[in-house]
Amino acid sequence: MIHYEQTNRTFHLRNDFVSLVLRVQLDGDNEPELLMPYLGAPLCDPASCLYLCAPRGGASFDSPRQTLPYACPTDGRGDYRPALVCAVDGQGQRCTELFYAGHRIEAGKPGLNGLPAAYVEDAAEAETLFITLRDALTGLEAELRYTLYADRPVITESILYTNTGSAPLTLQSAGSACVTLPGRYDLIHLHGAWAKERSIERVPPARLSREISSCRGASGHEHNPFAVLAAPDATEFSGECLGAALVYSGDFSITADENAYGSTRLTLGLNPRSFTWQLHPGEAFQAPEVLFAYSANGLNAMSQALHSLIRQRVCRGYWRDRERPILINNWEATYFDFDPEKILKIARAAAEDGIELFVLDDGWFGKRNRDNCSLGDWVVNREKLPCGLDGLSRDIHGLGLKFGLWFEPEMVSPDSDLYRAHPDWCLHAGSRRRTTARQQLILDMGRREVQDYVIEAVSGVLRSAQIDYVKWDMNRNFMEAGSDTLADGRQGETAHRYMLGLYRVLETVTGAFPQVLFESCSGGGGRFDAGMLHYMPQTWTSDDTDAAARLSIQYGTSLCYPASAMGAHVSAVPNHQVGRVTDMRMRGDVALGGNFGYELDLSAQTDADRAEIRRQVRQVKVLRRTTQQGVFTRLLSPFAGNVTAWQFADEDRVILCAYRVLNMPNGEPLRVRLRGVPEGLYQAAEGSTVSGSDLMRAGVPLPFAPHDFASCVAVFERIRKVL
Numbered sequence: 066m067i068h069y070e071q072t073n074r075t076f077h078l079r080n081d082f083v084s085l086v087l088r089v090q091l092d093g094d095n096e097p098e099l100l101m102p103y104l105g106a107p108l109c110d111p112a113s114c115l116y117l118c119a120p121r122g123g124a125s126f127d128s129p130r131q132t133l134p135y136a137c138p139t140d141g142r143g144d145y146r147p148a149l150v151c152a153v154d155g156q157g158q159r160c161t162e163l164f165y166a167g168h169r170i171e172a173g174k175p176g177l178n179g180l181p182a183a184y185v186e187d188a189a190e191a192e193t194l195f196i197t198l199r200d201a202l203t204g205l206e207a208e209l210r211y212t213l214y215a216d217r218p219v220i221t222e223s224i225l226y227t228n229t230g231s232a233p234l235t236l237q238s239a240g241s242a243c244v245t246l247p248g249r250y251d252l253i254h255l256h257g258a259w260a261k262e263r264s265i266e267r268v269p270p271a272r273l274s275r276e277i278s279s280c281r282g283a284s285g286h287e288h289n290p291f292a293v294l295a296a297p298d299a300t301e302f303s304g305e306c307l308g309a310a311l312v313y314s315g316d317f318s319i320t321a322d323e324n325a326y327g328s329t330r331l332t333l334g335l336n337p338r339s340f341t342w343q344l345h346p347g348e349a350f351q352a353p354e355v356l357f358a359y360s361a362n363g364l365n366a367m368s369q370a371l372h373s374l375i376r377q378r379v380c381r382g383y384w385r386d387r388e389r390p391i392l393i394n395n396w397e398a399t400y401f402d403f404d405p406e407k408i409l410k411i412a413r414a415a416a417e418d419g420i421e422l423f424v425l426d427d428g429w430f431g432k433r434n435r436d437n438c439s440l441g442d443w444v445v446n447r448e449k450l451p452c453g454l455d456g457l458s459r460d461i462h463g464l465g466l467k468f469g470l471w472f473e474p475e476m477v478s479p480d481s482d483l484y485r486a487h488p489d490w491c492l493h494a495g496s497r498r499r500t501t502a503r504q505q506l507i508l509d510m511g512r513r514e515v516q517d518y519v520i521e522a523v524s525g526v527l528r529s530a531q532i533d534y535v536k537w538d539m540n541r542n543f544m545e546a547g548s549d550t551l552a553d554g555r556q557g558e559t560a561h562r563y564m565l566g567l568y569r570v571l572e573t574v575t576g577a578f579p580q581v582l583f584e585s586c587s588g589g590g591g592r593f594d595a596g597m598l599h600y601m602p603q604t605w606t607s608d609d610t611d612a613a614a615r616l617s618i619q620y621g622t623s624l625c626y627p628a629s630a631m632g633a634h635v636s637a638v639p640n641h642q643v644g645r646v647t648d649m650r651m652r653g654d655v656a657l658g659g660n661f662g663y664e665l666d667l668s669a670q671t672d673a674d675r676a677e678i679r680r681q682v683r684q685v686k687v688l689r690r691t692t693q694q695g696v697f698t699r700l701l702s703p704f705a706g707n708v709t710a711w712q713f714a715d716e717d718r719v720i721l722c723a724y725r726v727l728n729m730p731n732g733e734p735l736r737v738r739l740r741g742v743p744e745g746l747y748q749a750a751e752g753s754t755v756s757g758s759d760l761m762r763a764g765v766p767l768p769f770a771p772h773d774f775a776s777c778v779a780v781f782e783r784i785r786k787v788l
């Protein structure tokens with residue numbers, strides 16, 4: 066899979082789906098530079114792309130370095146495009162020159178120290194190329210690691226920076242990956258805000274540097290740490306595209322830059338705006354990993370590669386391949402205003418309807434009856450729950466349901482025993498004011514004693530009762546992010562140290578309770594990234610639970626993330642976020658597109674809606690293996706029209722889900738063609754049979770009910786593998 070060819074000093078990482086070519090090339094002073102001339106469809110011979118290593122610009126004014134596809138571009142040497150590395154020496158000199166110093170190839174894929182990453186279960190699944198680059202003057206080494214999976218169109222990259230010199234260096238930028246493709250590419254990315262996460266934006270080619278980023282201390286609602294370079298003619302089903310997802314949950318920066326010499330560069334890594342790192346002699350710094358997925362056949366194939374990689378080789382643990390329980394969460398049913406009676410009334414109704422897991426949300430601890438206190442005091446509020454968590458959990462289990470609990474462990478309320486005892490444990494910038502948001506401050510997760518406190522606080526509660534599920538929330542972003550523990554000049558390390566501390570906590574807690582199902586959350590989907598999914602296999606997608614709004618949120622999220630990762634709940638109407646009324650069928654059919662659950666007071670629903678809920682629960686139990694582990698395909702985009710459609714398929718069935726937002730006379734497509742349906746004979750719900758190829762050629766009619774917000778789900782069971 067990975068070959069080194071001595072004559073051309075070329076590395077070729079190749080499988081049946083993708084090629085990556087790297088080349089060691091001597092510059093004008095005979096220094097060996099590392100170039101990446103090619104990442105794309107599999108090549109027969111890597112030499113065929115080496116013309117892309119020729120400097121451009123002829124006798125022009127510009128530096129030839131401005132035209133070359135550097136694998137690890139650095140600041141200060143005439144490549145004016147975005148760089149990965151800026152290392153400053155004791156004199157303040159920012160110039161770094163990284164030249165090839167050696168390489169090795171290993172079977173498998175090593176883990177990343179302290180950081181989430183994709184993994185292998187068997188060394189035969191992948192090969193890894195390590196290339197060391199070195200700056201002779203400072204001694205800075207960058208070890209670039211490229212892993213090629215044998216059976217996936219996927220390459221991962223990360224960089225380990227080591228100071229092998231004798232003087233300290235300050236990393237002002239320590240990026241993770243860089244790709245430079247010849248030609249113009251569109252940048253596709255996911256943007257949003259609270260309750261409207263991950264809309265798809267496609268930016269046409271333009272000679273502008275573009276950046277998507279976060280300096281919020283979380284990957285954030287606004288931008289997602291994921292981007293696609295797509296050929297201008299690429300569609301969902303055709304054309305070249307390269308998806309790149311950063312396996313990281315904190316501050317990041319992704320730049321896309323098209324330069325005057327007709328190439329497009331993508332860089333990914335930590336956000337230099339909120340990062341510096343002192344690297345003393347002998348110390349190393351590990352940059353996060355990037356997952357690249359290549360498709361020659363459009364965006365769906367790229368997404369499918371990312372879905373299966375993230376689901377099978379980023380997510381881990383007991384729940385990775387298991388069917389996820391249908392849950393009911395009390396948040397929108399009660400908010401903070403609950404007692405055991407209210408909770409048990411909802412849980413009883415849930416048990417009657419076949420729901421499997423009850424989740425008690427915010428408000429069960431300390432003195433918390435509003436969002437103004439008690440974060441950090443993870444002790445049950447006995448005034449509210451006299452039976453304690455163990456009593457409540459017993460009652461809920463007695464109804465035949467599992468029991469789950471909400472936490473927000475990274476936070477502290479100024480009105481809390483924890484804050485009164487340890488006012489220095491929150492992030493703060495010296496004597497500056499500490500700005501609260503949602504009346505809370507953020508714990509300094511970079512501090513070891515804070516990490517240990519959080520581990521013990523959460524673990525203590527999990528030991529105190531039968532708790533089968535945890536919702537791990539995070540409800541504000543960084544301000545005045547400094548740390549008392551960092552010496553002068555090192556405050557720029559706060560944000561990344563926070564993430565390293567958080568990852569240690571997550572590794573410890575999830576490892577100690579392997580059968581607990583963890584779901585991450587951040588004011589809805591404000592930390593939906595591959596980093597969190599390494600610890601928790603599902604994420605609450607958005608606080609906006611309106612069925613119509615969820616179409617674009619879930620559709621956009623699917624560009625990178627699998628349906629099994631997306632929490633999707635049926636909530637009450639009028640919807641609490643947008644006031645819209647949609648019928649129970651539509652709400653259930655939309656939630657079917659993710660990890661299915663409810664978030665309403667079941668006991669307050671009409672008989673007809675309860676009957677529909679029971680039907681949904683029965684249906685989800687039959688279909689969830691396919692919706693959670695099957696192949697997801699986007700068919701019609703909510704960003705392009707009034708009808709949205711997507712499809713799930715596995716060896717046993719195909720499920721078409723279609724949604725029409727507004728009812729309009731004579732304006733809608735009458736059918737949708739399925740895609741990638743496995744060959745064979747299928748049975749439709751009404752008993753008729755149809756071949757897989759006809760489902761793709763003739764399509765499926767969409768019998769929407771004649772009103773706004775209508776949906777239809779058509780299930781085709783595969784009854785014969787051949788016609």
Ligand code: DGJ
Binds near residue numbers: 586589
């Ligand atoms: C934000 C989450 O997104 C909600 O689902 C809920 O858990 C609240 N936090 C509770 O404070």
